[in-house]
Amino acid sequence: MTAARSILHADLDAFFASVEQRDDPSLRGRPVAVGPGVVMAASYEARQRGVRSGMGVAGARRRCPGLVVVPSRFGAYLEASRRVFAVLDAIAPDVEPLSVDEAFLDVTGLERICGTPEAIAHRLRAAVREQVGLPISVGGGSTTQIAKLASGAAKPDGVRVVAPGTELAFLHPLPVERIWGCGPATAAKLRASGIATVAQIATIPEPALARIVGKAAARSLAAIAWNQEGRPLRPGRGRRSFGTQSAVRIAAGATERLDAQAIALTERVTRRMRSAGREGRTVVLRLRFEDYTRLSRAVTLPRPTAATAAVLAAFRGLLAAARDLTERRDLTLVGIAVTNLVAATPRQLELPFDEGAGAALDAVVDAVRDRFGAGALRRATLLGGEPGLSAWSLADADNDEIGNARDLRAAGARRGQVTGGLGDRAP
Ligand SMILES: [Mg+2]
Structure with a gap:
């Protein structure tokens, strides 16, 4: 093995449910599930009674009478995530996010200035508790695998650092x-x-x-x-969402036009995810109406993906759920974000064949566009008969809500540019 490293893995406890309990004191100490429809997160009180994420709410209520089901508030979770990462970024120079609610920190060599990994872990928890009001568990060890498993052993609301030399006894x-x-x-x-x-x-x-x-x-x-897995952290992969939006007017009830927009936005965002080697589980829809009211809805998929078809299906589902509004009001902005990101690594040991086939198609489309430009291949739906399309401008909205400081600076540098791609078709 190479020189000993010190890795921490910090993981918020029952993240979405904890944000709800933080913001509504009447929920504290009670079994809480974030819904609606499907349980997106369950508080520890609910987990103790058998409630798990991914369950239908009806089934969860049967298992746990008295379960309080609250609607998800994705904006609040993203804001909490941003603040937690600000704390982590202040503690260690190298932070690798795994998703909105967990990250690795490389604290190798920080001992003299900041104390032992265990002391850093306790300070991290206290800072997140004080500054963001949320419980977070921290695991530590000489590899990412040990740190990740140790935070699981530390939950809820604890610290577990596996001392050098004791890794195999732990594993x-x-x-x-x-x-x-x-x-x-x-x-x-x-x-x-x-x-x-x-x-x-x-x-x-x-x-x-x-x-x-x-x-x-x-x-x-x-x-x-044998604890010989010495992969380095990837702090450069610090992005926590991929997003794009289009400021385009869509009349109330113009369902086909809205769907064409959904396809274009999804293709753009998933292509960028694939070229960055990232997959995401949560798809977020953002809408702005002519009266400046906004709507944001999210859905979490059973597994991470960067496949256009899977993300588009989720995005269309969110749009369908918002139809009562989009049929009555004109839209002035449509946006998509994919968050809850993970690295698309060979760790994904199982790929069902159908998903593999979709990925192969996406790869071919990406390759053609890389070589010949974004306009080289278009979906038939996007061709012809849509006078509004040539005026599209897809403003880049990378990370403006949930990126870390590094990403925000980069996004700031890009902002204001109207990117080409789908907007470059001659009128
Ligand atoms: Mg967590």
Whole structure:
């Protein structure tokens, strides 16, 4: 292994539900689920009674009578996330966000100035509690894998730092499902072969492991089981959302026009995500009406994606849910953001075939556009008969709400430019 490193993993506890309990004291100590429809987050009181994210609200209520279901307020969560990351950025020079509510911090070499990793972890928690009012758990260790698992062990509202030299004693008793990057399909294959713990992964010869889970997964799992996974942090991947919007007037009830806009915005945003190697789980719709009222709605997908079809389906669902408004009022702005980002890494051990096929198509479309320009390929829906299209200007709205300071500076430098792409068609 290379020189010992100190990594912290900070993870907000029951993030969305904690924001609701912070902002409404009557919810504190009670089982709270953020909905509506599907549970997007559950407070620890609700989790203790079997409520899990992804459950239908009706089923959650059956399990947990007295469950308080509140509508999601994505704006409040993004604002809280931004403030938490401001705290993290002030604590360590290298912060790698994993999503809106968790991040790695590299605190290697900070000991003399800032104290032990454990002392830094306690200070981080106190600062987030004081400045943002939210509980956050912190794990620490010599690799990202150990730090991530340790924060899980620290939850809720705690600290767990795995001391150098004790990593294997911490790792080996854990069930295979706990390994970060070991998805359900890989875990099922391991279980079916009688491998239930990390210790068993560590002792089985790698060729035998490869026959069970495949070569790449075997190499990665073996490295994890011996704590030899020394990937560096990627602080440069500091972006926490991808967004774009279009300030274009769309008359009330012009459903086809609105859908054409949805397609164009989605293609633009997913293409940028793919070229940055990122995937996201939460799709956000933003609308502004002619009377300057605004609407923001979000949906969280079962798994992260950068596939145009999956993001477009979610975006269309949000638009359909807002139809009572878009049919009665003229729109002056439509925007999309994809957040809850993760790196699109080989950690995604399972890809269903249909999603793979969509990704292949997206890759071909991206390649053609990279080579010949954004106008080289267009969806048939975007061609002809739409006089408004040539006047489109897609103002870049990267991260203006939830990026960190670095991103905000970059976005500021870009702002004001009217980007080409879909707006460059001759009238
Ligand atoms: Mg969390």
